[in-house]
Amino acid sequence: MATDPPPIGHPEGPEAKVTMREVAIRAGVGLGSVSRVLSGHPAVSESLRQKVLQAVAELDYEPDFTAMSLRRGSTMTVAFLVRDIANPLFSDMVKAAEAILHPVGYSVLLLNSDGDPARDAAHIRLFARRRVDGLIASLATEVHAESLAALRAFKAPVVLVDRHVPEIEASVVSSDHYSGVRAAVKHLAGRGHRRIGLITGPREVLASRERTRGYKAGLRSAGIHYDAGLLQTGAYDADFGTDKTTRLLETDDPPTGIIAGGLMVGYGSLRAIRALGLSVPDQVELVPCDSWPFPELFAPSLSFVHRDASLMGRTAAELLLESIQDGTNREVMLPTEFVTAD
Known part of the structure; x- marks a missing residue:
């Protein structure tokens, strides 16, 4: 007596596996479309990609990546x-x-x-x-x-x-580090700061060069004289941020605003400011580049340059x-x- 075939997504027997053809049927697309989505082909629309991935999830399909890699x-x-x-x-x-x-x-x-x-x-x-x-x-x-x-x-x-x-x-x-740092300088200048420092990574890195370019452009736009001593480049780690911030703030004419070019540099700068017994932002306004995890834990809140x-x-x-x-x-x-x- 004939029996109905098992439904899609419930293969017969514990060892049977869902096939790519079953994924195509569930998604309502051709077999080639499933193959292109699973291989990461760029010429795939987002709607098709989502349709196939949804079918993959519903059927708990596991591609045979070993076979795929051998073919490729x-x-x-x-x-x-x-x-x-x-x-x-x-x-x-x-x-x-x-x-x-x-x-x-x-x-x-x-x-x-x-x-x-x-x-x-x-x-x-x-x-x-x-x-x-x-x-x-x-x-x-x-x-x-x-x-x-x-x-x-x-x-x-x-x-x-x-x-x-x-x-x-x-x-x-x-x-776009240039625009972000230029906006940070504009913000600080608008709050009355005339001594603004930038601490960032090595000049042999695109992000540092663009931050420096945005910093100088922001100073020019605000009519603030560029002081080479307020620009510190060299590394992206917290210790560098701490060292350079300490040095800047211990000069005879320290900055009242500091832009920290990099997340870890920002941590280091904040550590130095607090170690010197200074308050943020009343005595030193710190603007880090990159948003910090759990910003709600920092008081007071800081302005920052965000990148996703x-x-x-x-x-x-x-x-x-x-x-x-x-x-x-x-x-x-x-x-x-x-x-x-x-």
Whole structure:
């Protein structure tokens, strides 16, 4: 006696698996459309992508990534190289990138350089030996010869985060640091500050150069004389922020407003201000770049230059998938926003 076939999503027997064809039927699309969505093909509409991923979730479909990687000749692994994984900016970025990469079958291999360009170079060579399918990188510097040589020898697609290295073929996702810092200077000048400092990372990094450019432009626009002693560049860590803030505030003519170019620099600056027994913002107004986790714990609230770390991570992942699929490279600049304290 004939029996009805088992319903979609409930395969017969404990070992039976849902197939890609069943996903296509559930989503109401063709088999090729499912394949393109799961492979991360860029020529897929968001509505189609959501339709397929919903069917995948409903059926608890698990793609055979081993078979897919053998067909493609790939490892289905991408690398993410960051300067400081302890920085919440980077952890948010990596998490967001993984949310894009994981549903289409890619695992993320994460390594941290701790701001050491030699470790950048060593990690890039390691990624090449592991034959990863692509690399997202926030380099410690743009001018380290060994790192650049490793990138030139790297055969897979590369996305640089907030870095500009013209001699390397790569996609780039960056933030509009220039506009954000210029707005911060305008804010401080509007509150009566005439001695405004900027503490930020090394000049060999795009973000620092653009913050410096925005800082100088903001001073010119406000009619404030540029004092080279109030511009401190060199590193992105908290200790650097503490040291440079202390030095600035112990001069005979200290700044009354400080822009901290980087999340960890901002932590360090605040630590120095408090250690000197000064109040924020009454005696020193601090404007950090990047929004701090749990800002409600800081009193009083601080104005800050915001960039969306999650959007940067998602964009970096999308650019990498595009490059993996068709070899194209693009540059995307994301906006920053100056947020005034309540």
